[in-house]
Amino acid sequence: MAVSQVASQTSSRVFCLNGDFAGVSSSAKGRIISSVSCRGGAPSSLSSPLTVSNSRRSKGGRKSDLRPRVQVPRRAGVTIEAVIGVEKKVDGGAGSKGDEAPPVKQPGVEAAQVPSMDVDSVTEAELKENGFRSTRRTKLVCTIGPASCAPEQLEALAMGGMNVARLNMCHGTREWHTQVIRNVRSLNSEKGYSVAIMMDTEGSEIHMGDFNGAPSVKAEDGEEWIFTVRKLDSLPERTTVVNYDGFAEDVKIGDELLVDGGMVRFEVIEKIGPDVKCKCTDPGLLLPRANLTFWREGRLVRERNAMLPTISSKDWIDIDFGIAEGVDFIAISFVKTSEVIKHLKSYINARAPNGSIGVFAKIESSDSLKNLEDIIRVSDGAMVARGDLGAQIPLEQVPSVQQGIVNVCRELNKPVIVASQLLESMIEYPTPTRAEVADVSEAVRQRADALMLSGESAMGLFPEKALSVLRTVSLRMEEWCRENKAHASDRLPELSSALHDRISENICNSASQMANRLGVDAIFVYTRRGYMASLLSRSRPDCPIFAFTDTQAVRQRLNLQWGLIPFRLDLSGDMESNLRRTFALLKARGMMKKGDLIVAVSDISTSDVMQSIQVRRIP
Ligand SMILES: Nc1ncnc2c1ncn2[C@@H]1O[C@H](COP(=O)(O)OP(=O)(O)OP(=O)(O)O)[C@@H](O)[C@H]1O
Ligand SMILES: CC(=O)C(=O)O
Ligand SMILES: [K+]
Ligand SMILES: [Mg+2]
Known part of the structure; x- marks a missing residue:
């Protein structure tokens, strides 16, 4: 399908507000019909024709020193460096309504009118201390158990970078789980953390009992x-x-x-x-x-195990409990087929607001490997549960299977957690083995969304130390990957055949690529459902992604995705107003400063400009 056909079918046009955008040929000034491809052909979609010839990066901190060739002074003193957008024609008019200035408000005034922008307090402190680029992109999940359930222990983990607390329903009483959820929630509300909660079902596995209360x-x-x-x-x-x-x-x-x-x-x-x-x-x-x-x-x-249901009657009771408690994720153990996930998702949707609980498929049986793509396609994410997986397939196959699952998840745009025995020796010892550090590094190099601690944080002697090893090893390996451009040739297949989704996907891929080439400080995405944020995360850009969303549930769920820093903020349908308000709030809180360069995209479309890429320097 030709680009022009695509454009006419959707009444979409691609335009560039600032025709002098670096690297764009002069013939394309004003209207760049082909600058953002809406066509298929996945690999090429990652290599946008927008080659930015004068992209330069300074050495220290890699802050961009790119100067705008033409600065178009715009509302409220904000400088727009470039805008590339897919415009949805509503009334057949030729002009972009994005050009019509909304009522101008002073940033300071707006900041006062919008009192709250919620972001995890630990991330906020890190941003202020280390700058954007050095934030951690890999997310961390901690299994909570007797060694980590008290409020002060949970707080230490939250301070140490725990993004998600996992409750394994194999262990503990209903009262115990309720109390842990309560403790996490009060930390979040009182201290400004945004630790999400994942419930992990027991499933129909065969297991031993307790040992009269002994830890082992x-x-x-x-x-x-x-x-x-x-x-x-x-x-x-x-x-x-x-x-x-x-x-x-x-x-x-x-x-x-x-x-x-x-x-x-x-x-x-x-x-x-x-x-x-x-x-x-x-x-x-x-x-x-x-x-x-x-x-x-x-x-x-x-044979026997295979006869047992994936979700047992006890699991259904636990799931009802999870829904009632409003957990953010439910992870299903020993998934065999996609049917059970579909069934559970419709069960949850009938009881909880649409999409507010993410359903993760645990890949830990040979059956799940047979149906891997189908299962992941219908799930909201997956976990490589290497503990049980290693009991079901030969151990030497686990590493390549892990890489395969991570790849499928990335291709299908689903977050993936690598779990079990990452730092097993730290259950008993304060330092990890070199082999464990290598294993953690490998999962980060594979660009998994998240790493998970099990016994290390649930019942080990050094939960905080284990978490800090995950944190420092992740940071170092992420930096290494950027320095060595280890993933420069990654190719992602196109996700969807629906045109609207293909446009989103191409916008996000192009935005990431521009961000890398321009060496910007961050990508901003304004998103209601989190879909555009997940697409940006999927393209694993060099800079962090600030995801602004107006619902708390979406913010919590984005916690688990690579590179995303989720913010909750009241959003208006007008991109310009969202941008100005965000700049003012971030500056007021010391998280950004004048001169920082960002790329912004949005899927919020109450005005007729649907999806756009903007390059902005903070005023
Ligand atoms: N809520 C809890 N109460 C007591 N002990 C726990 C709890 N959660 C975890 N543990 C301990 O930590 C160990 C490891 O935790 P985890 O829940 O990750 O186990 P797992 O057996 O790998 O997971 P799964 O059962 O999902 O395969 C458990 O074997 C158990 O001893
Ligand atoms: C986490 C888990 O369930 C496993 O590794 O088996
Ligand atoms: K479990
Ligand atoms: Mg398991």
Whole structure:
């Protein structure tokens, strides 16, 4: 389809307010019909014809020293360097309504009229201290447990950069979870953090019980243990309960039982009614409710497990609890097909305002790998749950599968969390192994949206130290990637075939590319549903993305996406007014200063200019 056809079909035109924009040929002055491609052909969509010839970057801090060739003085003293927009014709008029000045208000006055712009207080402090460019792009998730549930422990994690608190419904009582949610919420409201909450379902996995309240129990080599399906109030020594009633019936003598994917191993030696006697063949620490898989003749026994529902009746009760508590994300364990995600999403939509809870698919079974694309397509994001995944597929396949899942998520524009054992040794020790640092770095280099701590923050001795390792390793690797232009040749396939979405996608890809070439300080996006913000995040630009949205739920959900700094702000339909107000508020709070250069895009369209890219210098 030719560009002109596209344009006529949508009554859209591409224009450039400032025809002298650097690098644009003079023949294109005034109207650049082809400057933003609305056509297919993914790779080329990333290489916008807008080549900016005089893009220069200074060494220190990489602040751009690009001077506008023509500065068009505009309203309220704001300098517009360039505007490139896709205009939606509403009334057949030729002019852009964007040129019509809305009522001019002084920035200071507006700031006073709009008292609040909410942004995470830790991010705000980092921005002020280190400047835009050095903010962390990779998001951090902490599993909350006995080592991190008290208000002061949660606050230490929030201060340390926790973006999302994860509650694993395998553990803890309803009261305990309610209290943790309450603690996080009060920290957010009292101290200005914006920690989101993720609920992780138990799923129909087979796991051990608790050990009379002990944090862990050692199983020694050659020891005989009883695995029982009896409901015991108090456990005799070397005994554990198994939560799955069919267990004693299903296992066979000679089967191997793997605890947490092989951290500890047992061999079945005798069946005695509801009890199964096993010998420890690989010693190690047994954690409460550790996951169990059983293997026969070198193969995982899956038939029984496969019969169990992905969402158990207990999970549905937990999900109702999550909806009632207004959690931001629900992660579903042991997803096998896309059907269960679709079903859950319609269940949630019928009970909670549309889209306010993000549904994440945990990829941790071989079934989920078979249906990976379908599952991710219908989910709001995914988790590479390497703990259980490593028990279901050979361990040596986990790294390449991880890279594959991260790639699919990026292609389909879904946030992805890399989880489990990132810093496992830090459960007990204050420093990580070199191999763990390499593993964390690799996930950052793969450009996963988020990294997750499990036992390290839930029941380890050093939750804050573990979080700080994730933070510093992420920052360093992100910097390395930028310095080495490690991702300059990344190609993303086109996401959608619907024209409106393709325009958004091309606008965002081009905006990111312009931002990189111009070396701007930040990209601003004004977005109601967060879609444009996610598209910008997907293109992984060199600078941070400030995402302004008017709903708290969207702001919380953007917390989990790479490179986004979400702000909650009342938005008007007029882009110019949004921009001026944001500049004033950010300057007043010391988060930006005169002369900073930004690229701005928007999907807010109450006026007839739908989507546009602007390059602005802060007045
Ligand atoms: N709410 C909690 N209460 C007590 N202990 C917890 C809690 N949450 C986690 N833990 C402890 O931390 C360990 C690791 O936590 P996590 O929830 O990530 O486990 P996991 O078994 O990897 O996850 P999953 O069950 O989803 O596969 C658990 O084995 C458990 O000992
Ligand atoms: C996080 C999780 O569920 C796993 O790694 O198995
Ligand atoms: K779980
Ligand atoms: Mg798991």
